[in-house]
Amino acid sequence: MSVLEATSVTKRFGGLTAVKDVSLVVNEGEVVGLIGPNGAGKTTFFNCLTGMETPTAGSVLYKGSQLPGRPDLITKAGVARTFQNIRLFNNMTALENVMVGRHTRTKAGVLAAVGRGPRYHREERESEEKARELLTFVGLGRVGDELAKSLPYGDQRRLEIARALATEPGLLLLDEPTAGMNPNETAAARDLVRAVQGKGIAVVLIEHDMRFVFGLCDRVAVLVQGEKLLEGSPAEVQSDERVIAAYLGKPTEDTAGES
Amino acid sequence: MTAAGSSYRRAVGSQARVVALAGAVLLVVGSVLPWARFSGFPGKMTLAGPGGARIGPLLLALVAALLLRQVPGSARAVRAASTFAFLITGLTVFFIGYSGGGADYVNAGAWVALAGALVYLLGGLGLDPSRPASSPPRSLPDAPWALPAEWLLTAGSTAVALYVFVHGLGIQSANVGRPNDVVIRGAISINALTNDGEFLAFLLLLIGLALVATRLGLLADLSAITKKHPTVFLAAGMIAATAFPFTQNGNGYALRIAASIGVFAAAAVGLNIVVGLAGLLDLGYIAFFGVGAYVAALVSGSVTSTIHTHIPFVFVIFLGAAVAGLFGILLGAPTLRLRGDYLAIVTLGFGEIFRITANNLDGNSGPSLTNGPNGVSNIPDLTIGSFSFGDNHHFLGVDLPFQANYYWLEIVVLVVVMTAFLRLSESRIGRAWVAIREDELAAAATGINTTRLKLLAFALGATLAGAAGTVDAHVVKVATPDSFTFLESALLLAAVILGGMGTVPGALVGATILYLIPEKLRFLQDLRLLVFGVVLVLIMRFRPEGLIPSSRRKREFHDDSGGADALSMPPGHGEHMA
């Protein structure tokens, strides 16, 4: 069964067509890579999927039903994301960041928060436990009480993933999860994505590090100038001449450092 | 600091400690000798032994003892102590001379102390001012006595705070006697000026001691300890607040001021939800307060009300809160998607629209509702059941003027508002607000309905303001449009920012200071607003993060001074969401 079914998504800004007629299907438990040169419209496509931009045309189905048009509702429906330039709540602790992710999965309103009945305490305790679990899961178990902004870069990326996971998504969209990472961190990120996959969560990731993409993804789609050029297994994409011509044209290793 | 400063330090060099210690000893000696040659200066200035303003320099001189043992931060603490010791000594000597009528009236002790203070200051300035590496808060060792000691410290700190407040408040009303006493004062030499001089000395001593404590890390230690025992802290605070009227000997004025501070603080805490937590700049907050006040006034049974109804106050407080909240929603719903400063001007506009409307709904230039500029006056005293808030009481041998009733009511409202704030800020809702303040787009992507939550903050702030307003109407006894001007909104905002955004103690301290400064500057008469303006500028200059910043924000500002504030447009703050 497909988790995500994007059909003919198009996004135009004035005269510029950033995404043109892109379709993408993601199946349960799959990791799909989205590659393409800078400006190919990958992030815009992500934005269309998560409600940050309204697609000019096309439809997006999540587990068979139409996604709502607002970011918070989309997250609630089960699609979570991270950002290319990390967007954490800098002046909150790591734990609080993840707990914010629990927002859609918890209910306590103003009255409950002020009244603080047993149900509130239970929910709060569960939120915290869950958040701590997630921090441990991404390998940040010991930094829960530190401010997000004071974490090292790699940890910030993980924290963002933990926050996204806290929303209990069925599909996780990662926008360049290894940007700016050293080889060790990249390896850890790969393990993390695998672990996420292991939880039965489908992942779509935008990435420039080809080794990372081809080593990890079940399928890879190539976007060039807003259009989907090709989709297939890593091997197929790697060997496709059009891809090499339009995009790669140089050894894959060198692109790792791009951000 | 400056080049001159560092070259001075180099010149004084290692002698600084010795100089400072010598000055301190001289100052101690001076402070126990007589200072004035005439009676009448407050605080027994003529007797041997410290009293009144002399205690300040003495205490600050004792701080120099820190130099004997190297304690982290001691150099900076002594610098602060010596500075303030000099200021207080100088000021007091000036006031003695001024009120006595010349330098002849200043006794030897004062001159010795002044010389000592000067030497102390010169030594203090020569000390190395570099900031020690910050260490985590210290705590008491694991011992059986540690827990009771921590409780004692927690409760004691609130008691000291109450004492400081009472003492400070009492200084200027020194000529306020007990209502039924015969007041006989032959020589009226206790003129206003000496009282004000004493108050200034007291204020300087407070600031000096606070600086010393901060620089030694004592405040951080203390706050860490009190945080460990929130219940004890709260209980002590409650007892102190409740006990306050009993310390005033029937002085209605002090209670009236304290009640007003309470109203102001409650409104400030409410505004803190909007500005401090959710990051929405509201320049028209007083309007919601005004809505509450008008609602209460109109249904108070006042003869000047256009609605001849009397609703019991227990309901009115909710009614006022609800109506104010409704206005909050009405204004917020269409405008909350605006960017920070645009929202600020819209709220400013709304505040003005409210004032103008209240001023016009008098049947002449609009429908008849508010009595226009005359306002709703003759608001009767509150009664709850058979208890009238307008009656004086006598309890446990202490006169409790009727203002005490309102004071206690205000404490209840304040506690409710504070509880709401504290509990909300540590809840799912509060985290969502801070998330929105930090990064609205990311908050939305994390599943937060930003529009709804912003509206919630806005409406909730309005609701709390409305509740505070209903009480205020009965305290002031009249609701007029003049009380709800832009300046009032600005002052509330100033209270929040001055105290420290996003914290309850911050709002309390900010409200108290903003209320007491003009009150205590009365002796300046026409110059007091001028000085008030300067004080605002100075506080912001030296404590831009507020007097009691939340621990997060403080770190944030001092970590990297170039860093953007949470409210200074985080990335994507201006992006509109579909």
Place this chain on the structure above:
Amino acid sequence: MQTFLQQLVNGVVLGATYGLVALGYTMVYGIVQLINFAHGEIYMLGGFGALFTYTVLLPGGTPVVLALVLMLLGGMVVSITAALLMERFAYRPLRGAPRLAPLITALGVSIFLQELVRNFYPAKSPRPFPQLVDPSHQFSLGASVEISAPRLLTVVVAVIGMVALSTFVRRSRTGRAMQATAQDPDTARLMGIDTDRIIVTAFVLGAALAAVSGLASGLQFGTVDPRMGFLTGVKAFTAAVLGGIGNISGAVLGGFTLGIVEVMATQYAPDPFSGGAWKDAWAFVVLILVLVFRPSGLLGERVAARA
């Protein structure tokens, strides 16, 4: 119709002052994102500076035109000095501080300046201002629509000020540096622009225009008082936001719009919500409506994300 045209003229005159003062708000805001609430006081100081120049410095019998020029210079000196001191000692130390801190500083400076003038400029009531331009001299604009000489002067100097400013910003090197700083201060700094100097320039230009406005106001009304800056300041800030804060033409357009709305509300708003008592409420209602439908003001651009 005649009344309508006359009111339109009234609105334009009123709006000219708002617009001119709004330019100072918009420029400073555009560059440092600071709502300088004390800018209204700079306008007030301009008026007092001009008055002081006339009553104390100028010998009697100075030719009118010369007197006006010298008064303008006097006003500018006072305004600019105040703005420079304010920038240097109140705002500059707060750069990088939490953003709301300067707002409170601005409030403090505003109170301080008002009280300073009120207490130390002799005589504590509105101060009569010399009527160098005869207010009873009317220019007819056809069909018995009239404008008095000082009012016409207000509009003329306002227009000249606005045109001069926008030319400066668009054409001069410094002006372009200002635009660059407004767009992206960090990049501007990297490109070798001295942003401190640019900020000072913005304060100085704003103060100069405010002084022009202060003098014009003195001539028009025949009085200056320490409180005149506060109300005008709030209105001018409103005008700047209405037009799209940070946008120079927007400030001007916002000023005129606000002036005309106020005047028309006085005359034409439906009873009982008409008249002077309601005009400010209408002004703010229009502001709120404009912002609801155009969240960045009349000429404001969609503000780009600033990372």
Place this chain on the structure above:
Amino acid sequence: MQAPRLVRVAAPLIIGALVLSACGSKSESGSGSGNITLTLGVIAPLSGDLSAVGNGIKNGVELAIKQANENKTIKGVTLKLDAEDDTAKAEVGAQVAAKLVADSSVIGVVGPLNSSVAKSTAPVLSQANIASISPSNSNVDLTNRGVLATGGTQTRPYKSYFRVCATDDIQGPFAADYAVKDLGKKTIAIVHDKKAYGQGLAEAFAKQAKADGATVLPTETINPGDKDFSAIVTKLKAAKPDFLFYGGEYPEASLLTKQMKAGGLNIPLMGGDGVDAAEYIKIAGASANGDLATALGAPTDSLASAKQFLTDYKAAAYADPADPYGAASYDAANAIIKALAKAVGDGKKSGQAVRDEVTKEVQDSDFEGVTGKISFDQFGDTNTKILTVYSVKDGKFVAAKSGTFGG
């Protein structure tokens, strides 16, 4: 190692705090020469925009106290002044009123200036039964005079509140009679500043003017602090009035008359005592000629006592002028001083007894003050209802007619 350090550092501070608390209390330092000191309070705006007017009130009272002390008007009592700044705000007014109540030596209060402030000070002062006499509150609500217009029965809301000035419902109609009957004006425009004073006065004027048969145009309003009244002038011009009554104060009135005349609407402006100020003419210049203002009492220069007051005031070299309420405040203070003298004569010297007695004696006041006869009716209003119309001639207010409304 951590804890001892903490203790060591904290110890001196804690000991210090204890010492501080031990020494904090103060003792009275009276030498007791047998003379008791009682206090006369003033509540007025002493800072802010209205400080000049407020200081005029304070100075008037100070002068009265000085003379009483010099002349030993009250045997065995030295009077002192406690002037409190209400900043023209109701909120602050209630506070300083409580402050004065708490000081047991305060036996009476002069003030406040603003009616809105009085509405919050009067309840507090009345509760302690401290006599308060305002030199300037003209709002009808304060003595519940408003019900008279609707035929109701007047009751007194504040038992110890008095005032020595005429209320709006007397001053306004007096002005209206003059405009319609004496000047024969037919079409009258009304403008006010939408403040309690201005509106109250303007409404009372309009009502009487209609009763006198004049056509009264729909009321126009302006905002205090505004300077550009061209829109109002244009609007009024279309209706062609021959007279304008302005309810409000001189800063706006002077600009209004100037802009009106420059805008081609050449009719006289009339105002109440808020317009009766030298500044009005200074700002309005030649435009002020022919404008009118009413003020309480007979013309100042017609009374010898008033002349004496002005001379004394001048001799005291105060920074702020006696105008507009210095003389009335002087009278108010003297009413309290005379009452206190009687109370002290009856042996009442302290505590609540002296307050009660002073209030009672103030109620029975009957003497010639510098603004006219000082006596109060049972509601605390002055019995003196003499008013004077002044008109501007050659840059000066000149008395045109004195009288009382209805008389």
